[in-house]
Amino acid sequence: MSENPLLERAKRFVSALRHCQVLGITAHQASEEGITLIMPYAPHLVGDPQSGVIHGGALTSLMDTACGMATLCVLPEFEVCPTLDLRVDYMHPATPHKPVYGFAQCYRVTTDVIFTRGFAYQDDPQQPIAHVVGTFMRMGKRLKGTQGLGSTIKGEQA
Amino acid sequence: MTHRFKTRLEQAHGRGDYAALLNLIPYARLIGIECTRLGDELLFRLPANKDNIGNPILPALHGGVIAGFMELSAALHLLVFTGAPGIPKIIDFSLDYLRAGQFRDTYAKCQVWRQGRRVANVAITAWQSTAAEPIATARAHFKIEEPGRP
Numbered sequence: 001m002s003e004n005p006l007l008e009r010a011k012r013f014v015s016a017l018r019h020c021q022v023l024g025i026t027a028h029q030a031s032e033e034g035i036t037l038i039m040p041y042a043p044h045l046v047g048d049p050q051s052g053v054i055h056g057g058a059l060t061s062l063m064d065t066a067c068g069m070a071t072l073c074v075l076p077e078f079e080v081c082p083t084l085d086l087r088v089d090y091m092h093p094a095t096p097h098k099p100v101y102g103f104a105q106c107y108r109v110t111t112d113v114i115f116t117r118g119f120a121y122q123d124d125p126q127q128p129i130a131h132v133v134g135t136f137m138r139m140g141k142r143l144k145g146t147q148g149l150g151s152t153i154k155g156e157q158a
Numbered sequence: 159m160t161h162r163f164k165t166r167l168e169q170a171h172g173r174g175d176y177a178a179l180l181n182l183i184p185y186a187r188l189i190g191i192e193c194t195r196l197g198d199e200l201l202f203r204l205p206a207n208k209d210n211i212g213n214p215i216l217p218a219l220h221g222g223v224i225a226g227f228m229e230l231s232a233a234l235h236l237l238v239f240t241g242a243p244g245i246p247k248i249i250d251f252s253l254d255y256l257r258a259g260q261f262r263d264t265y266a267k268c269q270v271w272r273q274g275r276r277v278a279n280v281a282i283t284a285w286q287s288t289a290a291e292p293i294a295t296a297r298a299h300f301k302i303e304e305p306g307r308p
Contacts, residue, residue, distance in 0.1 A: 018211040019220035022188070046184040047230070048245045050163060055185035056248045057226020064222040065212075080213075083221045087252040149215050 006030040008155065010069055016152055020065055023058055032073055034105030034118070037066045041097050052096035059100065059120055059130055060088055066104035067116040067134035074106045074114070078150035081114060081136040089131045098122045100129065112138055164243070171238065183230075183245075189223055191230055200238060202231040204264040211261060219259035224284060228253065228266055228296045232280040235268035236300055240278070246300035249277065253296040262286055264293065278302055 010027035014020050014037065023045065029036040039045075039062045047055025064086055071081045094100055103125070104118030114136045119128035141150070163182055170179040174195035180186040189210060192203045204210070204227045212220025229251055236246045266284040273279075282296045283289065 016214055017220065018209060018214065019223055020212070022209045044184045044188045047186075047233075049182050049184070050244055055183075055226060055230065056251065057185060057189070057222065057229050060225040060229065060251065060253075061220060061222025064220070064225065068221075080215070082258065083255050085252070085254045086221070086225065087250065089250045090248050093247070 004030065006032075006073065009072060010035055012152060012155060013069060013072065014065065016149065017065065019061060023061055025062060025065060027069075028101065030069075030073060034103055035066060035069050035073055037062060037069070037102045038099050039102065040099045046096075051093070053093040054096070054100070056088070056090060059090075059094065059102075060086070062100060062102040063088060063104065063118060063120055063130065063132040064134065066102040066118050067132060068136060070104040070106050070116045070118065071114050071136055074109050075138075077141055078154075079141055080139045080149070082139065084113070084135040084137050086132065086134040091127075091129055091131065094120075094129050095122055101125075104132070104134075110138075114138060167237065176234070176238075180234075185226065186230060189226055189230075191227055193231075193234060199267065200231075200235055202227070202234070202266040202268075204266070206262050206264075208261075213258070216258060217261045219261065219264065221255060221259070224255070224259050224264065224294050225251070225253050225296070227264060228282040228284050228294065229298060231266040232268050232282050232296075232298045233300065236270065236273075236278055236280060236302070239270065240273065240302060242303055244303055246278065246302055249299040249301055251296065251298045253294055255294050257291070257293045259284075259293050260286055265289070273302070275304065276302055 007030040010030040045054040045058040108115040120130040176193040210223040
């Protein structure tokens with residue numbers, strides 16, 4: 001196994017999400033500080049056929065996933081955390097034919113709610129293409145089906 | 159491409175049939191969005207599609223797909239009602255998830271609260287069972303391209 005169990009968990013988690021597979025999203029880095037996902041450029045993500053720029057919706061999916069998965073970095077055990085709200089500020093359009101990186105971290109964890117923030121970038125993290133904040137509900141470990149998905153991401157046979 | 163897009167937009171306007179226009183937008187094809195005109199309003203539909211699932215447990219639609227669907231609905235709504243020369247560019251997008259998006263068809267309607275010369279504010283509501291029980295509400299700002307500018 002890799003020396004980064006958190007990244008392994010993140011990889012398994014993202015591979016269980018069908019829409020993330022369709023978008024080609026994979027886990028790139030994970031630590032207690034936060035998580036980074038990658039979404040490669042693909043023609044089917046284009047939102048503006050005149051420019052070849054990917055649609056904001058693909059970027060939102062990347063960042064919703066990144067913010068949601070940032071909760072893995074701070075919770076001792078897997079919990080399903082639905083998104084309460086999400087805000088995306090678009091700094092400038094993504095450059096076509098380059099992958100997009102999505103970084104997210106949790107900046108406050110309470111018993112019921114987790115506050116996350118992040119940004120999407122291409123070449124330079126100092127020049128983000130979008131800033132994101134998202135709030136997530138903690139549903140606890142006992143929600144129906146949670147343990148099945150929890151086992152999957154731990155790498156156990158469910 | 160630009161010319162083709164404009165022609166399709168004009169044809170779609172005339173006939174109230176937006177399928178050919180949506181077909182030119184790869185992301186629209188990816189998630190499977192549809193658009194119909196009801197009187198003077200537009201109704202957007204996202205048919206249930208396994209590729210749009212995020213939570214495999216429930217199963218539920220990926221929150222990002224719901225967001226993308228609503229964002230694209232707002233952009234198309236503006237495109238149709240403002241006669242903008244190209245797809246409006248998004249400035250920001252804020253979304254409240256109210257209920258889980260079940261694995262079933264999703265609908266959306268848009269309301270332009272304010273359209274200035276350069277920026278438009280659009281509210282979007284998405285629902286599955288009934289419009290009175292939305293699964294998400296959102297608000298977006300778009301930059302409007304002024305006609306005559308490339």
